[in-house]
Amino acid sequence: MSLDTLNRDDVSVLPDAALCPFHGDKSRAQHRERKTIVLTGASRGIGHATGKLFSDAGWRIITCSRQPFDGGRCPWDSGADNHVQVELSDHRALPRAIALIKERLNGAPLHALINNAGISPKAADGRRLTSLTTPVETWMDVFHVNLLAPILLAQGLLDELKLGSGAIVNVTSIVGSRVHPFAGTAYATSKAALACLTREMAHDYAPHGIRVNAIAPGEIKTDILSPETEALLAPIIPMHRVGTPDEVAKVIFFLCSEAASYVTGAEVPINGGQHV
Structure with a gap:
């Protein structure tokens, strides 16, 4: 990962401008033009695949999660220096996290914010938590991570996103529009609320040159998807398989690219036709 500005130590690793002035100028220009993404929940699954692709x-890549940076799993350069450890379920911790992100940006533009982090608690015996069984504390934790954190991060990084004509991508879910056999009620309703929030944000942020979209993954092969769950659900998916994190990451990348420059307020389903 590059630094925000070029210092004297950085110059020593660039080609000798006196011997190759055009190449040296090009290297400096590329350094200045490098795009930046803030990504939550990058330690595994969809988030990890997204970080690697970008x-x-x-x-x-500037990452945010409640876990410390794991250099053994995260392949992007300077990851430890660009990681902000924060408990997203505690809204009081967000202002400090936003300040740390701004410090790392150091006045540079932000080109994308990916709100990927999410929690889906289960009962002690592993069963889904319903509207009859979900404790109040669980409702609060889920909505703080899945809904309030994306709101506060986008608000707090507005100036940097404006500088970068940035894109925001919220990660919702297929469970936001239908009852799921495993996902709990609090998780499902938080994702439905995040889909609604995406539309509202698209309207509110458009005058600032910022696009806001969502992706709604279905069954994706991550660490938390058991072989039993995959075997149960794959036959009812028209494509007869679950998706991969890489397939989701590619859609996120598209929504953050110039190819999607006129796309805002959309929620893209990524589920092999499971919703049809």
Whole structure:
């Protein structure tokens, strides 16, 4: 991961401008033009695949999660320096996290904010929590992470997103529009609310040159998807398989690219036709 500005130490690793002035100027220009993404929930699954895809495309990755940076799992460069550890279920911790992100940006534009982090608690015996069984504390934790954190991050980083004519992508879910055999009520309703929020944000942020979209993944092969669940659900999906994190990451990348420059307020289903 690159630094926000070029210092004297950085110059030493660039080609000698006196010997190759055009190449040196090009390297400096590329450094200045490198795009930056803020990504929550990057440690596994969809988030990890998204971080890797953007990193491979040359983007600088600033990550936020409640876990410390794991250099063994995260392949993007300077990851430890660009990681902000924050408990997203505590809204009082968000102002400090936003300040740390701004410090890392150091006045540079932000080109994308991906609100991927989410929690889906289960009962002690592993069953889904229904509207009859979900404790109040669980409702609060789920909505703080899945809905309030995206609101506060977008508000707090508005100036940087304006500078970058940025894109915001909220990760919703197929369970926001239908009852799911495993996902709990609090998780499902928080994702439905996030889909509604995406439309509202698209309207509110458009005058600032910022696009806001959502993706709604269905069954995706991540660490939390058991073989039993995959075997049960794959036959009812028209494509007869679950999706991969890479397939989701590619849609996120499209929504943050110039190819989607006139796309805002959309929620893109990524579920192999499971919703039809």
